[in-house]
Amino acid sequence: MGQAADTKLTARASLAACLFACAGVFVPVDSAWAAMNLCAAPAMQTSERTSAAPIAQGLVKRVAARLNDQPKPLARLHTEGTLPHEGIYDESLAAEQDLALMRDAALVWRATGDERYLRLVDRFLFAWATTYQPSFDPIDETHFDAMILAYDMTASALPVKTRNAASAFIAKLANGYVERVDAQPRPLTGTYRNNWESHRVKLVAMAAFTLDDRKLINAAQRLFVEQIGANVAPDGATVDFTERDALHYVTYDLEPLVIAALAARRHNRNWLVLRAQNGATLQLALDWLMPYALGEKTHEEFVHSSVAFDAKRREAGLPGYAGRWDPKDGAELFHLAARLSGRYTNVALRLAPTPPAWLAVCLPLPAR
Structure with missing residues:
Protein backbone atom coordinates (compact mmCIF):
# COMPACT_ATOMS: atom_id res chain seq x y z
CA MET A 1 0.00 0.00 0.00
CA GLY A 2 1.34 3.46 -0.94
CA GLN A 3 2.02 6.37 1.39
CA ALA A 4 -1.01 8.34 0.13
CA ALA A 5 -3.32 5.41 0.81
CA ASP A 6 -1.81 4.96 4.28
CA THR A 7 -2.40 8.64 5.03
CA LYS A 8 -6.01 8.43 3.86
CA LEU A 9 -6.75 5.38 5.98
CA THR A 10 -5.05 6.94 9.00
CA ALA A 11 -7.21 10.06 8.64
CA ARG A 12 -10.38 8.01 8.46
CA ALA A 13 -9.33 5.87 11.40
CA SER A 14 -8.60 8.99 13.46
CA LEU A 15 -12.08 10.32 12.78
CA ALA A 16 -13.64 6.99 13.64
CA ALA A 17 -11.67 6.77 16.86
CA CYS A 18 -12.76 10.27 17.82
CA LEU A 19 -16.42 9.59 17.16
CA PHE A 20 -16.47 6.18 18.79
CA ALA A 21 -14.59 7.07 21.95
CA CYS A 22 -17.88 7.87 23.65
CA ALA A 23 -19.41 4.58 22.53
CA GLY A 24 -16.43 2.56 23.71
CA VAL A 25 -16.00 0.77 20.40
CA PHE A 26 -13.84 0.95 17.34
CA VAL A 27 -14.29 -0.85 14.07
CA PRO A 28 -11.78 -0.64 11.21
CA VAL A 29 -13.00 1.65 8.46
CA ASP A 30 -14.10 0.06 5.20
CA SER A 31 -13.30 1.68 1.88
CA ALA A 32 -16.91 1.56 0.54
CA TRP A 33 -18.44 5.02 0.49
CA ALA A 34 -21.61 6.17 -1.21
CA ALA A 35 -21.85 9.28 -3.33
CA MET A 36 -24.00 11.99 -1.74
CA ASN A 37 -26.10 14.83 -3.04
CA LEU A 38 -26.67 16.84 0.14
CA CYS A 39 -24.14 15.90 2.80
CA ALA A 40 -20.48 16.85 2.66
CA ALA A 41 -18.03 14.50 0.99
CA PRO A 42 -16.98 11.50 3.14
CA ALA A 43 -13.35 12.61 3.41
CA MET A 44 -14.14 15.57 5.67
CA GLN A 45 -11.47 18.19 6.10
CA THR A 46 -9.76 18.57 9.48
CA SER A 47 -11.67 21.79 10.21
CA GLU A 48 -14.94 20.01 9.49
CA ARG A 49 -14.04 17.16 11.83
CA THR A 50 -13.18 19.62 14.57
CA SER A 51 -16.46 21.45 14.01
CA ALA A 52 -18.61 18.33 13.96
CA ALA A 53 -16.91 16.08 16.52
CA PRO A 54 -18.64 17.07 19.82
CA ILE A 55 -22.14 16.88 18.34
CA ALA A 56 -21.20 13.78 16.35
CA GLN A 57 -20.23 12.01 19.55
CA GLY A 58 -23.71 12.62 20.91
CA LEU A 59 -25.24 11.32 17.69
CA VAL A 60 -23.09 8.19 17.86
CA LYS A 61 -24.19 7.55 21.44
CA ARG A 62 -27.86 7.82 20.55
CA VAL A 63 -27.61 5.57 17.52
CA ALA A 64 -25.32 3.06 19.28
CA ALA A 65 -28.01 2.59 21.92
CA ARG A 66 -30.43 1.51 19.18
CA LEU A 67 -28.17 -0.75 17.11
CA ASN A 68 -30.35 -3.77 17.80
CA ASP A 69 -33.67 -2.04 17.13
CA GLN A 70 -35.95 -3.65 14.60
CA PRO A 71 -37.93 -1.57 12.09
CA LYS A 72 -41.63 -1.04 12.67
CA PRO A 73 -42.84 0.13 9.26
CA LEU A 74 -46.45 1.06 8.65
CA ALA A 75 -48.27 0.80 5.35
CA ARG A 76 -49.62 4.29 5.97
CA LEU A 77 -48.75 7.34 8.07
CA HIS A 78 -51.29 9.98 8.97
CA THR A 79 -50.83 13.03 11.20
CA GLU A 80 -52.05 15.81 8.88
CA GLY A 81 -55.18 17.54 10.15
CA THR A 82 -55.37 15.48 13.34
CA LEU A 83 -54.58 16.11 16.99
CA PRO A 84 -52.51 13.88 19.30
CA HIS A 85 -54.39 10.68 20.19
CA GLU A 86 -56.73 11.01 17.19
CA GLY A 87 -56.80 8.25 14.60
CA ILE A 88 -53.31 6.86 13.96
CA TYR A 89 -51.55 10.11 14.94
CA ASP A 90 -49.59 8.63 17.87
CA GLU A 91 -48.75 5.43 15.99
CA SER A 92 -47.55 7.45 12.99
CA LEU A 93 -45.41 9.73 15.13
CA ALA A 94 -43.72 6.72 16.73
CA ALA A 95 -43.13 5.03 13.37
CA GLU A 96 -41.58 8.21 11.92
CA GLN A 97 -38.74 7.76 14.41
CA ASP A 98 -37.57 4.87 12.21
CA LEU A 99 -36.97 7.32 9.36
CA ALA A 100 -34.83 9.63 11.50
CA LEU A 101 -32.94 6.64 12.93
CA MET A 102 -31.93 5.31 9.51
CA ARG A 103 -30.71 8.78 8.49
CA ASP A 104 -28.69 9.14 11.69
CA ALA A 105 -27.26 5.63 11.33
CA ALA A 106 -26.25 6.45 7.76
CA LEU A 107 -24.48 9.59 8.99
CA VAL A 108 -22.60 7.64 11.65
CA TRP A 109 -21.62 4.99 9.11
CA ARG A 110 -20.50 7.70 6.70
CA ALA A 111 -18.31 9.28 9.35
CA THR A 112 -16.85 6.08 10.82
CA GLY A 113 -17.20 3.21 8.37
CA ASP A 114 -18.52 0.90 11.11
CA GLU A 115 -20.50 -1.75 9.22
CA ARG A 116 -22.96 -2.27 12.09
CA TYR A 117 -24.55 1.05 11.23
CA LEU A 118 -24.76 0.17 7.56
CA ARG A 119 -26.55 -3.06 8.52
CA LEU A 120 -29.06 -1.04 10.56
CA VAL A 121 -29.73 1.20 7.56
CA ASP A 122 -30.06 -1.87 5.33
CA ARG A 123 -32.76 -3.56 7.39
CA PHE A 124 -34.74 -0.36 8.05
CA LEU A 125 -34.58 0.79 4.43
CA PHE A 126 -35.72 -2.57 3.08
CA ALA A 127 -38.54 -2.88 5.60
CA TRP A 128 -39.97 0.55 4.86
CA ALA A 129 -39.46 0.40 1.08
CA THR A 130 -41.36 -2.88 0.88
CA THR A 131 -44.14 -2.01 3.35
CA TYR A 132 -45.15 1.64 3.03
CA GLN A 133 -47.74 2.58 0.40
CA PRO A 134 -47.51 6.25 -0.60
CA SER A 135 -50.64 8.30 0.05
CA PHE A 136 -49.12 11.37 -1.66
CA ASP A 137 -50.12 13.56 1.28
CA PRO A 138 -46.94 15.66 1.59
CA ILE A 139 -47.56 16.58 5.23
CA ASP A 140 -47.86 12.93 6.21
CA GLU A 141 -44.85 12.01 4.08
CA THR A 142 -42.48 14.94 4.56
CA HIS A 143 -40.30 12.91 6.96
CA PHE A 144 -39.41 10.53 4.13
CA ASP A 145 -36.69 13.07 3.35
CA ALA A 146 -34.74 11.28 6.09
CA MET A 147 -35.18 7.93 4.32
CA ILE A 148 -34.06 9.44 1.01
CA LEU A 149 -30.99 10.91 2.69
CA ALA A 150 -30.19 7.55 4.32
CA TYR A 151 -30.37 5.85 0.93
CA ASP A 152 -28.32 8.60 -0.67
CA MET A 153 -25.46 8.13 1.77
CA THR A 154 -25.38 4.33 1.65
CA ALA A 155 -26.62 3.30 -1.81
CA SER A 156 -23.28 2.15 -3.23
CA ALA A 157 -22.66 -0.13 -0.23
CA LEU A 158 -26.16 -1.61 0.16
CA PRO A 159 -27.08 -5.16 -0.87
CA VAL A 160 -28.61 -5.17 -4.35
CA LYS A 161 -32.00 -6.28 -2.98
CA THR A 162 -32.21 -3.27 -0.67
CA ARG A 163 -30.80 -0.82 -3.19
CA ASN A 164 -33.32 -1.88 -5.83
CA ALA A 165 -36.27 -1.81 -3.44
CA ALA A 166 -35.33 1.59 -2.02
CA SER A 167 -34.62 3.22 -5.37
CA ALA A 168 -37.90 1.91 -6.79
CA PHE A 169 -39.80 3.27 -3.77
CA ILE A 170 -38.12 6.68 -4.00
CA ALA A 171 -38.83 6.89 -7.74
CA LYS A 172 -42.48 5.92 -7.19
CA LEU A 173 -42.87 8.56 -4.50
CA ALA A 174 -41.30 11.36 -6.54
CA ASN A 175 -42.98 10.55 -9.85
CA GLY A 176 -46.34 10.24 -8.11
CA TYR A 177 -45.99 13.75 -6.71
CA VAL A 178 -44.93 15.20 -10.07
CA GLU A 179 -47.90 13.56 -11.80
CA ARG A 180 -50.33 14.98 -9.24
CA VAL A 181 -48.95 18.51 -9.45
CA ASP A 182 -48.87 18.44 -13.24
CA ALA A 183 -52.51 17.34 -13.31
CA GLN A 184 -53.61 20.53 -11.53
CA PRO A 185 -55.07 23.51 -13.42
Missing part, protein backbone atom coordinates in the same frame (compact mmCIF):
# COMPACT_ATOMS: atom_id res chain seq x y z
CA ARG A 186 -52.87 26.60 -13.63
CA PRO A 187 -52.36 28.87 -11.85
CA LEU A 188 -51.92 26.57 -8.87
CA THR A 189 -54.18 27.24 -5.90
CA GLY A 190 -54.89 25.97 -2.37
CA THR A 191 -52.58 23.26 -1.10
CA TYR A 192 -50.77 23.29 -4.45
CA ARG A 193 -49.27 26.69 -3.66
CA ASN A 194 -48.94 26.75 0.14
CA ASN A 195 -46.59 24.82 2.42
CA TRP A 196 -47.94 21.50 1.15
CA GLU A 197 -46.40 22.20 -2.24
CA SER A 198 -43.07 23.14 -0.64
CA HIS A 199 -42.96 19.69 0.96
CA ARG A 200 -43.80 18.05 -2.38
CA VAL A 201 -40.99 19.98 -4.06
CA LYS A 202 -38.53 18.93 -1.36
CA LEU A 203 -39.31 15.23 -1.77
CA VAL A 204 -39.18 15.43 -5.57
CA ALA A 205 -35.88 17.34 -5.55
CA MET A 206 -34.16 15.04 -3.07
CA ALA A 207 -35.33 11.98 -4.96
CA ALA A 208 -34.31 13.43 -8.32
CA PHE A 209 -30.76 14.27 -7.34
CA THR A 210 -30.32 11.08 -5.31
CA LEU A 211 -31.41 8.92 -8.25
CA ASP A 212 -29.59 11.20 -10.73
CA ASP A 213 -32.72 11.06 -12.87
CA ARG A 214 -32.48 13.78 -15.53
CA LYS A 215 -36.23 13.90 -16.18
CA LEU A 216 -36.99 14.17 -12.46
CA ILE A 217 -34.28 16.79 -11.96
CA ASN A 218 -35.81 18.95 -14.69
CA ALA A 219 -39.26 18.47 -13.13
CA ALA A 220 -37.93 19.33 -9.67
CA GLN A 221 -36.39 22.60 -10.86
CA ARG A 222 -39.52 23.49 -12.81
CA LEU A 223 -41.76 22.85 -9.79
CA PHE A 224 -39.36 24.71 -7.47
CA VAL A 225 -39.47 27.85 -9.62
CA GLU A 226 -43.23 27.56 -9.99
CA GLN A 227 -43.65 27.26 -6.22
CA ILE A 228 -41.47 30.31 -5.58
CA GLY A 229 -43.62 32.31 -7.98
CA ALA A 230 -46.92 31.00 -6.59
CA ASN A 231 -45.96 31.18 -2.91
CA VAL A 232 -43.55 34.10 -2.51
CA ALA A 233 -44.44 37.71 -3.26
CA PRO A 234 -41.82 40.05 -4.79
CA ASP A 235 -41.22 41.52 -1.31
CA GLY A 236 -40.55 38.04 0.13
CA ALA A 237 -43.83 37.51 2.03
CA THR A 238 -45.31 34.03 1.64
CA VAL A 239 -48.83 32.80 0.96
CA ASP A 240 -48.70 30.86 4.22
CA PHE A 241 -48.19 34.05 6.22
CA THR A 242 -51.25 35.56 4.55
CA GLU A 243 -53.40 32.44 5.09
CA ARG A 244 -52.26 31.47 8.58
CA ASP A 245 -51.10 34.80 10.04
CA ALA A 246 -48.25 32.87 11.59
CA LEU A 247 -44.47 32.85 11.27
CA HIS A 248 -44.67 29.20 12.36
CA TYR A 249 -45.99 28.44 8.89
CA VAL A 250 -43.46 30.68 7.18
CA THR A 251 -40.67 28.51 8.61
CA TYR A 252 -42.61 25.32 7.81
CA ASP A 253 -43.02 26.57 4.25
CA LEU A 254 -39.40 27.63 3.71
CA GLU A 255 -37.53 24.74 5.40
CA PRO A 256 -38.40 22.20 2.67
CA LEU A 257 -37.50 24.68 -0.06
CA VAL A 258 -34.10 25.29 1.56
CA ILE A 259 -33.49 21.53 1.77
CA ALA A 260 -34.43 21.20 -1.91
CA ALA A 261 -31.96 23.98 -2.71
CA LEU A 262 -29.25 22.20 -0.70
CA ALA A 263 -29.78 19.06 -2.78
CA ALA A 264 -29.54 21.13 -5.97
CA ARG A 265 -26.39 22.88 -4.74
CA ARG A 266 -24.52 19.57 -4.66
CA HIS A 267 -25.13 19.47 -8.41
CA ASN A 268 -23.87 23.03 -8.94
CA ARG A 269 -27.32 24.58 -9.18
CA ASN A 270 -27.97 27.74 -7.17
CA TRP A 271 -31.67 27.64 -6.36
CA LEU A 272 -31.33 30.23 -3.58
CA VAL A 273 -31.37 33.05 -6.12
CA LEU A 274 -33.34 31.30 -8.86
CA ARG A 275 -35.90 33.92 -9.89
CA ALA A 276 -39.56 33.19 -10.58
CA GLN A 277 -41.59 35.05 -13.17
CA ASN A 278 -42.84 37.53 -10.54
CA GLY A 279 -39.27 38.33 -9.48
CA ALA A 280 -39.43 36.38 -6.21
CA THR A 281 -36.58 34.18 -4.94
CA LEU A 282 -36.03 31.90 -1.97
CA GLN A 283 -33.43 34.40 -0.74
CA LEU A 284 -36.05 37.18 -0.69
CA ALA A 285 -38.35 35.00 1.44
CA LEU A 286 -35.57 34.23 3.94
CA ASP A 287 -34.58 37.89 4.06
CA TRP A 288 -38.23 38.83 4.77
CA LEU A 289 -38.19 36.57 7.85
CA MET A 290 -34.81 37.75 9.18
CA PRO A 291 -36.04 40.83 11.11
CA TYR A 292 -38.44 38.59 13.06
CA ALA A 293 -35.68 36.04 13.70
CA LEU A 294 -33.42 38.82 14.99
CA GLY A 295 -36.13 40.21 17.26
CA GLU A 296 -36.34 43.49 15.35
CA LYS A 297 -40.00 42.71 14.63
CA THR A 298 -42.48 40.62 16.62
CA HIS A 299 -45.66 38.80 15.67
CA GLU A 300 -48.69 37.43 17.54
CA GLU A 301 -49.35 34.03 16.04
CA PHE A 302 -52.54 32.78 14.31
CA VAL A 303 -54.69 35.77 15.34
CA HIS A 304 -56.29 36.09 11.90
CA SER A 305 -55.72 32.59 10.51
CA SER A 306 -58.27 31.55 7.88
CA VAL A 307 -57.76 27.84 8.71
CA ALA A 308 -60.17 26.40 11.28
CA PHE A 309 -57.73 23.68 12.34
CA ASP A 310 -55.41 26.34 13.78
CA ALA A 311 -58.12 27.39 16.24
CA LYS A 312 -58.76 23.74 17.07
CA ARG A 313 -55.10 23.23 17.96
CA ARG A 314 -55.05 26.43 20.00
CA GLU A 315 -58.11 25.29 21.95
CA ALA A 316 -56.44 21.90 22.52
CA GLY A 317 -53.54 23.73 24.17
CA LEU A 318 -50.86 22.73 21.65
CA PRO A 319 -47.81 24.95 22.13
CA GLY A 320 -47.03 27.59 19.51
CA TYR A 321 -50.60 28.18 18.32
CA ALA A 322 -51.12 31.35 20.34
CA GLY A 323 -48.96 34.16 21.66
CA ARG A 324 -45.85 35.76 20.27
CA TRP A 325 -43.65 33.85 17.85
CA ASP A 326 -40.43 32.62 19.44
CA PRO A 327 -37.50 33.35 17.08
CA LYS A 328 -35.78 30.17 18.30
CA ASP A 329 -38.41 28.27 16.32
CA GLY A 330 -36.57 29.49 13.22
CA ALA A 331 -33.19 28.13 14.33
CA GLU A 332 -33.19 24.99 12.18
CA LEU A 333 -34.36 26.93 9.13
CA PHE A 334 -31.55 29.46 9.40
CA HIS A 335 -28.91 26.81 10.17
CA LEU A 336 -30.04 25.07 6.96
CA ALA A 337 -30.01 28.37 5.08
CA ALA A 338 -26.51 29.10 6.39
CA ARG A 339 -25.35 26.01 4.47
CA LEU A 340 -26.57 27.77 1.32
CA SER A 341 -25.19 31.22 2.05
CA GLY A 342 -23.00 32.83 4.68
CA ARG A 343 -25.46 35.74 4.87
CA TYR A 344 -27.55 33.60 7.26
CA THR A 345 -24.76 32.34 9.53
CA ASN A 346 -24.93 35.09 12.15
CA VAL A 347 -28.68 34.85 12.59
CA ALA A 348 -28.46 31.04 12.80
CA LEU A 349 -25.82 31.20 15.54
CA ARG A 350 -27.78 33.85 17.39
CA LEU A 351 -30.86 31.61 17.45
CA ALA A 352 -28.91 28.47 18.45
CA PRO A 353 -25.16 28.05 19.01
CA THR A 354 -25.19 24.67 17.27
CA PRO A 355 -27.34 23.18 14.49
CA PRO A 356 -29.37 19.98 14.95
CA ALA A 357 -27.05 17.00 15.37
CA TRP A 358 -27.88 15.43 12.00
CA LEU A 359 -27.10 18.68 10.19
CA ALA A 360 -23.87 19.25 12.15
CA VAL A 361 -22.59 15.87 10.93
CA CYS A 362 -24.09 16.13 7.44
CA LEU A 363 -22.82 19.67 6.73
CA PRO A 364 -20.51 20.72 9.57
CA LEU A 365 -19.57 24.13 8.20
CA PRO A 366 -21.75 26.99 7.00
CA ALA A 367 -21.28 28.31 3.48
CA ARG A 368 -18.97 31.26 2.97
